[in-house]
Amino acid sequence: MKNIAVIGAGTMGNGIAHTFAQFGYKVQLIDVSQTSLDKGIATITKNLDRMVAKETISEADKKRTLANITAFTSIEEGVKSANLVVEAATENVDLKLKIFRDLDKYCPADTILASNTSSISITQIASVTSRPGIVIGMHFMNPVPIMKLVEIIKGYSTSPETFKIVEELSKKLNKVPVEVNDYPGFVANRILMPMINEAVETIYNGVAGVKEIDTVMMLGMAHPMGPLALADFIGLDVCLSILKVMHEGFKNPKYAPCPLLVNMVMAGKLGAKSGEGFYDYSENRKAEVVSKMFSK
Ligand SMILES: NC(=O)c1ccc[n+]([C@@H]2O[C@H](COP(=O)([O-])OP(=O)(O)OC[C@H]3O[C@@H](n4cnc5c(N)ncnc54)[C@H](O)[C@@H]3O)[C@@H](O)[C@H]2O)c1
Incomplete structure (x- = not known):
């Protein structure tokens, strides 16, 4: 090689x-x-x-x-x-x-x-x-x-x-x-995407706001990044397309993408790469998130 x-x-x-x-x-x-x-x-x-x-x-x-x-x-x-x-x-x-x-x-x-x-x-x-x-x-x-x-x-x-x-x-x-x-979502996304989708559903159902949901998962479950910040970082279009593949592949409604996620993608709010998703990404904020990940 x-x-x-x-x-x-x-x-x-x-x-x-x-x-x-x-x-x-x-x-x-x-x-x-x-x-x-x-x-x-x-x-x-x-x-x-x-x-x-x-x-x-x-x-x-x-x-x-x-x-x-x-x-x-x-x-x-x-x-x-x-x-x-x-x-x-x-x-x-x-x-x-x-x-x-x-x-x-x-x-x-x-x-x-x-x-x-x-x-x-x-x-x-x-x-x-x-x-x-x-x-x-x-x-x-x-x-x-x-x-x-x-x-x-x-x-x-x-x-x-x-x-x-x-x-x-x-x-x-x-x-x-x-x-x-080789099955839809493999392992990483089969477990991660339903969690992200559920976090979006939690906003959609009016249970809590973006920061609140991410804070619960970071401080309560010791996740280094909240699911909504992570979704922004992955790209909401990427999350949506993975959920669609799992929904179609397993024919199971539990993988159906939340309508709020669908709407955000249609509106062009794709997360960090488009400047806006669940959070706002001015160039500085995006740089700040990436820089934290590259620190030792
Ligand atoms: N974004 C993530 O966090 C992440 C994580 C793991 C895996 N993936 C997977 O990695 C792949 C790429 O995702 P991404 O987020 O880097 O996408 P991206 O949109 O950032 O980049 C895709 C690139 O592919 C190029 N491209 C399109 N058609 C092409 C062609 N015919 N030949 C050569 N280049 C072409 C585009 O110009 C673009 O630069 C996808 O399959 C995605 O599911 C993404």
Whole structure:
């Protein structure tokens, strides 16, 4: 494993690229949007600066990390010599299926194809490729350079060897891999999203306000972040789409998204990334939240 292609330079893609590059891998960061690539590289640089300021890494580490990343707008160009692809594009089934068809076409035959999807079936994604045995879920958490967990999702056809390679690789990134089978929401979101949805229902039913709900969960349950602040940080559109996948996948009304969440997404209130969700995010406040997460 030397060359890692990362598809998507958004919230997760830039964090994944940052992490692999920091641990010495050559990263080809690919996005259809040049603006996203520029923003992604700027975010990586800002986060590395934070790490240097906190003395987690040196200035030389920062330079080495940035030198390991090359940006591409073409999948075909970017994946030519990839040993592993980690796809972190927008959470949309049709888009992901198209990307995996392209990856299957343009990657060498033995390239492992991983998806960072939060909820879409790895088995379905693998089924559009000619190599389902080497397709796997590699679900990093946000912010990737900081969060220790990688959920490794085995699709129906994922081979044990592929699992082992991805598990070992995750350990080399100083992460803790956890083995999970391929069912809607996997483990992390199957447990987290109903809690977030219930927190939204609690506002919707007029039981308590945003700050009150988050305070109960932080001080009462020792959560480092309230569920509503966390939802803002994940993105309310992402939360909604994961709930929809679980609702559809299990045909169980307990996963039905709260109408307030649906309304907020339709109104464009997507959380930190759009400047407003359950909380207001002027640039300073967003920076404050991220900076706290990057402190030692
Ligand atoms: N946000 C989170 O907290 C979080 C956590 C874990 C997993 N995920 C998953 O990670 C993935 C990415 O989520 P995100 O929050 O980073 O999204 P995002 O919207 O921040 O970034 C998505 C990026 O994908 C790019 N893109 C779209 N189509 C593309 C294509 N055809 N080729 C290349 N790039 C393309 C977009 O330009 C954008 O830059 C999703 O599958 C999501 O479910 C998100």
